[in-house]
Amino acid sequence: MKKERLSYLQIHPKDNVLVALRDLPKGFEVDFGGQRFFVREAVRAKHKFTIAALEKDADVLMYGVLVGKMNYAVAQGVVISTDNLRHASDDFKLGNRKLDWDKPDVSAFEGRTFNGFHRSNGTVGTANYWLVIPLVFCENRNVLTLKSALEEKLGYHVASKDYSDEVDELIARYQAGASVDELLAIDLSSAKAGKEKMRLFPNVDGVKFLNHNMGCGGTRLDSDALCGLLAGYIAHPNVAGATVLSLGCQHAQASILQEEIRKRDAAFDKPLYIFEQQFEGTEQELMQKAIKATFAGLTQANKQTRQPAPLNKLCIGLECGGSDGFSGISANPALGYVSDMLVTMGGSVILAEFPELCGVEQELSDRCIDEATAEKFMHLMKTYNAKAEADGSGFYMNPSPGNIRDGLITDAIKSAGAAKKGGNSPIAAVVDYPGIVNTQGLNLLCTPGNDVESTTAEVAAGANIVLFTTGLGTPTGNPIAPVIKLSTNTKTFQRMPDIIDINCGTIIDGEETIQETAYRILDYVIQVASGDTQPKAVQLGQDDFIPWRRGVSL
Template sequence: MKQVLKVHPADNVLVALRDLEAESKVTYNGEEYTLKEKIPAKHKFTTTDLQPGDAVTMYGVLVGKASRPIAVGQRISTENLRHAAAGYALSATRRTAWMQPDTSKWKDRTFMGYHRADGSVGTANYWLVIPLVFCENRNVEVLKSAMLKELGYAKPDKYASLMQSLIGKFHDGADALAVQETTWMPEETTGASSRVFPNVDGIKFLTHDGGCGGIRQDAQTLCGLLAGYITHANVAGATILSLGCQNAQISMLQDEIRKRDAQFSKPLYILDQQQTGTESQLITDAIRQTFAGLMQANDISRQAAPLSKLCIGLECGGSDGFSGISANPAIGYTSDLLVALGGSVILAEFPELCGVEQEMSDRCYHSEDANRFIQLMRTYQQRAEEAGSGFDMNPSPGNIKDGLITDAIKSAGAAKKAGTSPVVAVLDYPEKVRQSGLSLLCTPGNDVESTTAEVGSGANIVLFTTGLGTPTGNPIAPVLKLSSNTKLFHHMPDIIDINTGSIIDGTETIEETGERILDYVIAVASGDIAAKSVLNGQDDFIPWKRGVSL
């Protein structure tokens, strides 16, 4: 295994691929470097002497400037490096030429999906129960309690036996120390009981804290997001609970649905509590109508579909210093393969494109999209600064600890998820993907808010890279976790689906890993493999309020 890596020929830092001891000598491309201190794996050291104000370059772009002298072989850190990124502006030149990958082995491949009237194809078949306002959250929970177990969707509680053991010890007079030292291993569960509706993957109950209060634009945006879920290819129909007096009116939701699907024909049941009267009547009506909708949803079965019907969301969270050189470029190659096959890809998390704005805007087919991207980025940054923050405050403590020292370093690596294909559209949250190819979607870098948004815009599968580990999932779309390093893959096997650490280990190329990922995506899209997030019931759903969220 190699000791170090230079990501781009123009870089003046090297990445440690394993722990390197102080005073040890490292050779790269014929140049020898004596390390001034211990360099942990994933961190970087300089290849030239730097003075305060000198640029640090990685991925071929400016990622920071020295805040104090840095000697050759010294680790870059928050103590000696400050965030810096290159400026950007609308260019008259579009850089949309790209080397399409060889897709011959997939040209006749299909996946087994659920075909919808609007021409989209789902990778799953869910029914939704959604409140239009937080006041209805409790009623949604009542419906959930009433329906899941009876319909065969409730999963056994694997921790029930632990609780029973602890209760038994308590009744037997055991002290607190004895309770804490109780030995227990999780039991293998056999899954939910037999489903009443075998062709329906589940009923998803999407509670939230919006719909009223705040500003009217919040209500409009929420209705747009909910409409994105209702019209989503993975959804067969929905039950909507409205209180009646909230800002997010039923008519507003209906307008947003028509924007996304003018010929919308899925079963949709909308109940208004203030019109209905008693809670008992509301719940009774909701159960009856939802059951009728599930009967219709069960009539749909998987049929073959071309890979062009796949829409993949690209996400990263709990990133580390390897994310930008293994997992992210690997799914970037997968993205290029899918785009070349006529599919759709979504890159979001705008705070994590700080420093690569010029590249991304230049990759836009149309200057109008390039300008829109620039304006969205500048507006977002301005609002962050007005709130006393900024993109430079984006890296989390975990990111920094594992080698992502500045937002520009994090962003340059995060952008690798987008591969090399041109940008066909720039979307503002919560707009819907309308065409094949790579689309940019304005969202926060927050894992759940961004994943929620990508699915609302049409992603029927999400590829989620991580170097530290995160359980994030989504109610209606499989979220596949890809580890940037092999250690994480073995350390958290219950949440990680795919290992890309083979790139760091030197046993696989980026292209080979990207191809392996696409094969896995096809299997998941067909229902042959279940994502770990689905098996774990990880149904994260957080709408983004357009206030500042990094």
Template structure:
């Protein structure tokens, strides 16, 4: 039944110059909307998270959200019409060097000023939020050997996890062998019984051994193989890593010498235990693996001697990420992260904002926030080169939104980007980094990565992020092998539906029961607990160890 919609919590006008409204709840067609000094009728049902017009548009008229250009009308759009791909297309403003706009209102961070977290102090001055040993291949030919080492180590050293789903298969297999029909099997509720695992760690101060595999290292461009060495060097020198075992075949593009050079770039005085073994030099697989086992065990003994000690919050490097975004991302979880980002910058921490295809349309604001013209120019050049490469391959930034994004209200890349950029807060941008470089300055850093969640998270961690904050509107089950990835839901509905992967509910902002700042304060307190090892992020509990290097070709 149609109604008169006047309550502010039914819709949202984000910015004074916006000419669309966001539905915070499902709105019915023919309802009367009272907005400012006008009243109009909704022409369609408007699902929550979607937008509708406040004015009548003609073809070619510009659509604004978050105060920036996000689309262009391709048909006549009546006042009160649902905004969709049928009536608008992506549009964004061009950008130039602009002027430096570096003033920002620092948040009050007095409550955290003297706070510390319990971390692992490394010889290069960095501090880890975890203590891992990593085993990595320089080329995909070594993936099998990495997996063999994983099978050899994990359970014996107490890092195994209960194999609940193996129990489920055994239950179904037993039913099948006893003559149960397929319908019987489908209608049977599978049971979970306690599974005995060796949960007593041999090395209690080592959080785990992480085995990373990938499909690069050879048979690709030298640019990609060199970038892989830089990425792996980022993981080896990462503060959450105590040491590493590297398996090389010997003949691949990504040579051990290139890896060692990349390590020296990131840590000239590198002193961590590093084991590099070459299969073609060692001879048989048995010789290679037995040597790897002995040397890795020795490295674990050394890693176990490192203990958590207090560290200032300035030693945190926070990665900002979003995935499975929806129409609430830019008005709940992402602005909450923007507040968090500003707070950590004010505390002297490093913060990383990445996903360059999802900064399309807000380039001018970000250029103006760069501390100097060379930094702004580097950002402009990376954005233009990346988009030109994408367009040359038949898919510009405009093609970034996924079907899930579009279904839940993010119908153009500029709409998605304007909301995604909110994660970066308002502080000045101190550096712009190309992939796979490492953060070296406190403050907000921009890192060139794809919008692909896992590729971007993988790159942020290589750049030094020792905690990643990941907002999601649809639910994205991903994590990282060495850095905790804390998930934040954009709605309470998602938080309740997927409690196994979501750590923090930001939907209270939509419900108006908490402010952006109040949610941000909860996030910061939770980050300190995770960084100290007091609680685990859900992604760490589930061992979501996703690791995908970026093949420098087009990935949106």
């Protein structure tokens, strides 16, 4: 039965602002906490308004934590904005361990499995890809040449995805004498789509060709981190093997890459072919060898098939992008419940985006399994923010114009809601970029808040599926790990059905509880992990890949 939809919400009993769950007109009467008052101006859905009058420099609390201070005194029922509120967050220090938590009921998923690709090191992939990777940007063109030679011939290219069919339609109409107005009025949705070819290797989900602009010319720290990131992709359970193209003289040496692979998998036994152009000679010789090796590797990868695996073999990356004022009360808490369920079942979860943990450091550090883990987290947060401050762009500058427009006025407001993705379980480990997650439970991974850089890093750390919440809508995907998109509100889900998989706006609409939504999410995760369902980002070929330069990126 559908529950009555509320008009406003106090997220935490300590909060001194309310969140509008729908557009409230000026003069709307609020009945809260035994008092009645009227909002003094129209409040758009997702935005906040004061429960009582606040003085200049007064604390504003949301989610039970400090999220800002008033720039000037405001009356009761006033909308919080960038004009009257500035970012502020509480200091943090090493505190007592707070490891007690209420484990969720997981009986509905007891004995459930997914069908994945079992690797020799005990990990299980949710997909089976072959990688073609450049060690340096000088090899990007050769990688794209390999893509042109192999992708469509092997049946991994859908002719309509590049919109060439729509262009063919326009050419035909133009040649038939269509005017400018007639061309602009053409309905291209009826353009004939090309047919997908039969895959030559049906057990291989695809050949993924990565490009980047690093490997040389930067700092050795950057090139070493790049090697670690690429090693994470090669060693990833969703990858069957890789072809690596190197120029030969760059900072990111093949020997460094191989050492980073051994750090992640000491008994690494996947097919790995590395070619150095300066050693091979002509481009033709390089490309012919790379094509032969890749094709031979694919024949080996195709021998692997999906087999049942327990849910504790899942490693879920948690991500948010294009967040809005509903993120912290719908999709993110639902992911938090999924996180707690997976941890209870012995799986692994990754919470990243350190600039979006600003203001909740004390809670997270207290949840760390021991003091050493807590100190590592606090050190990474302080060092990262100090570097950002030194370059004139502290964590307080993280919210984007879209975030602010939809109710996330300060970084602390955004962070308090973003942290809800991590649920309530103890934090088992803290991992620095570009490290690997090898601990069951909730892991914190140091990454920027940038959607693609963070998702790229989570997958390198071992996430074999990424759950990505969005309020405004974002198409972010990944080359080797399925990225499942979840909307925080129903309007975005209905407006952008081509990129969003799951609607969590049902929580705001009063149709589902957080627990019910979480159960629905985990059911979908199992379908995707088994290869039975392809999320929209995979269908669209949204293969976003951006390594993080360890400079300032929020």
